[in-house]
Amino acid sequence: MNIIYREAKKEDSLRIAQLDNIASDGAIEFLFHDLIADMTPVQIVASNLENDRYPHSYRSVIVAEHDETIIGMSLSFPGRYHKITDEMKSFLPHDRINHFRHFYAAPVGDSYFLDALCVDAHFRNRGIGSKLIAFTKDKARNEGYDALSLLVFKDNTNAQKIYKKNGFEAIDCVALPAHKRMPHEGGCVLMKAII
Numbered sequence: 001m002n003i004i005y006r007e008a009k010k011e012d013s014l015r016i017a018q019l020d021n022i023a024s025d026g027a028i029e030f031l032f033h034d035l036i037a038d039m040t041p042v043q044i045v046a047s048n049l050e051n052d053r054y055p056h057s058y059r060s061v062i063v064a065e066h067d068e069t070i071i072g073m074s075l076s077f078p079g080r081y082h083k084i085t086d087e088m089k090s091f092l093p094h095d096r097i098n099h100f101r102h103f104y105a106a107p108v109g110d111s112y113f114l115d116a117l118c119v120d121a122h123f124r125n126r127g128i129g130s131k132l133i134a135f136t137k138d139k140a141r142n143e144g145y146d147a148l149s150l151l152v153f154k155d156n157t158n159a160q161k162i163y164k165k166n167g168f169e170a171i172d173c174v175a176l177p178a179h180k181r182m183p184h185e186g187g188c189v190l191m192k193a194i195i
Helices: 010-024 027-032 041-050 086-091 094-099 128-142 157-165
Strands: 004-007 061-066 069-078 112-119 147-153 169-174 188-194
Touching: 004 128, 010 027, 010 041, 010 061, 010 069, 010 112, 027 041, 027 094, 061 128, 069 128, 086 094, 112 128, 128 147, 128 157, 147 157, 157 188
Parallel strands: 112 147
Antiparallel strands: 004 061, 061 069, 069 112, 147 188, 169 188
């Protein structure tokens, strides 16, 4: 199977948003549902990616492509940008931001942050996720970082196994209450890999 790994382009934004939605496992739906008339949460995320609002920009993404179709992606940026911003406060309802306050306060500022990783279900178990992680580690090193951090739902043990296989260790637990749009128990695990 021929897979091309490359930096994302603006026109990839909708597909990236679709994969980001899968990776978020309910978080995007929770944060963005019913915010803009006639726009789904995925469309809102795609618009933000297209509008190049760093760090959630198509420029922060590495994609895996097969037969001119994006089958995987990694969204990453310096950890200091993983926080509740004034723009978020002006756009998102207070109760939704408050729900994520511990998540966005997780201590990742000294590392590069892997915000989202997803491989299309039809292409899993082929090493694509590990390859995206390797490219993300290279990207972080090239920007002067020696560690890569991420947050994963505590009950997502399959993802945690993949991350551990790729050099990540659990270093902390982060509170994130369950919600009907985000039915996960136990919050998140903060993981870090020295690169």
